[in-house]
Amino acid sequence: AQSVAQPEDQVNVAEGNPLTVKCTYSVSGNPYLFWYVQYPNRGLQFLLKYITGDNLVKGSYGFEAEFNKSQTSFHLKKPSALVSDSALYFCAVSRRGQAAGNKLTFGGGTRVLVKP
């Protein structure tokens, strides 16, 4: 079985400050890891993914994430947060080599509130 934990229900940050959203995972074997963002009344938008290679992954809108295998973490970061980054963020994992394709398991989500 695979699982994802996002330990913070909400993260508050001032505009211009660094933003970090935490994610840890559990999966047998090597993982594929994803971050998605959900704005109010909209579907999920893909931000970035880790498949293999460089542990630091850069994605959309200035976001990046670092894969840490020893800590089984994949924290999302942005150096300077914007008010428009306020949204619900989901971390997801799938197991490499799954015969049925990339069935995603999602974390509980973290609400980010960026204050002006």
Add this chain to the structure above:
Amino acid sequence: SAVISQKPSRDICQRGTSLTIQCQVDSQVTMMFWYRQQPGQSLTLIATANQGSEATYESGFVIDKFPISRPNLTFSTLTVSNMSPEDSSIYLCSVGQGNRDTQYFGPGTRLTVL
């Protein structure tokens, strides 16, 4: 990335009725999935929609309650049958091309059951 549309975008339904949600993709895709997002919660995979064969359901979801069709590589439907207020959720379809591929999501269908 593929452009994914869902119909309806939202609906309010009476208890005991059924609603069919459509998911249309603008290009052929290998995999299509259906997820449920209950109010204030995360996404849970309902099933994998298999083209030309029965869907593969996750634990806790059954075909009688959530029948799924996938007649071709660009279209799928999910029916929520004999609805109760507990079925009030956002239902999202997603598509992907393979195990390493990014999964992209439709805009979702917001269902309210009275």
